[in-house]
Amino acid sequence: MSSPMPTTAGMPRDALHQEQITQAAIALLDEGGIESLIMRRLGSRLGITAAALYWHVKSRHDLLLLAADTVWGQTPLPALDGLEWRPALLVMADNLRSMLLRHPWLLAAMTIQPLDGPARDRHDEHLLAVCEASGLTRREAERAAQSVVTFAIGAALAGTPRPYVSFGLQSLLDGVEARLAART
Numbered sequence: 001m002s003s004p005m006p007t008t009a010g011m012p013r014d015a016l017h018q019e020q021i022t023q024a025a026i027a028l029l030d031e032g033g034i035e036s037l038i039m040r041r042l043g044s045r046l047g048i049t050a051a052a053l054y055w056h057v058k059s060r061h062d063l064l065l066l067a068a069d070t071v072w073g074q075t076p077l078p079a080l081d082g083l084e085w086r087p088a089l090l091v092m093a094d095n096l097r098s099m100l101l102r103h104p105w106l107l108a109a110m111t112i113q114p115l116d117g118p119a120r121d122r123h124d125e126h127l128l129a130v131c132e133a134s135g136l137t138r139r140e141a142e143r144a145a146q147s148v149v150t151f152a153i154g155a156a157l158a159g160t161p162r163p164y165v166s167f168g169l170q171s172l173l174d175g176v177e178a179r180l181a182a183r184t
Helices: 018-032 039-046 060-073 085-102 104-112 118-133 138-158 162-183
Strands: none
Touching: 018 039, 018 060, 039 060, 060 104, 060 118, 085 104, 085 118, 085 138, 085 162, 104 138, 118 138, 138 162
16 A cells, blocks of 8 residues: 655645746745746745656746746736727736836846747737727837837836836827828
8 A cells, every 4th residue: 555645834745736836936036036046945935845846847947937927927908899009008018017016037037038928928919909909000010019018128127106107108109199190
């Protein structure tokens, strides 16, 4: 007769899921940045060995990708039904800035390596759809979306207070609106 699975912190090892590992990794990252994401430290937090983590994630890099994609997936997106493009872009930029301020490790990680995943792709496609809803061509919408993302990242890096960010984005969108008006 085999003995039951050993437990750690009252939980069978097979009860640990990738989502739990990812959430614990995000907590570590939020507390101490990229340098704090050490498999031994994460394993200790979860009550398992670092080696046991590799049953759930291939590498520290893969864990960072999972953490980044989870954070992107938690960023709210405005509904596209009945969309007014300017307020939607302002909301998306503010949500992105706020997410980056809550998870500053993501800014540092993005400068080191691409952290694209399904949630980031969903966010970018949604932003592009909002920009296209303004009447911009696909190419113009791509440029506008990239400008909004760049502005939001810069505001997060600088820790710019919301009123200044809103003013800057409004000014950027005034330029987009002027381009659209010049066409008619």
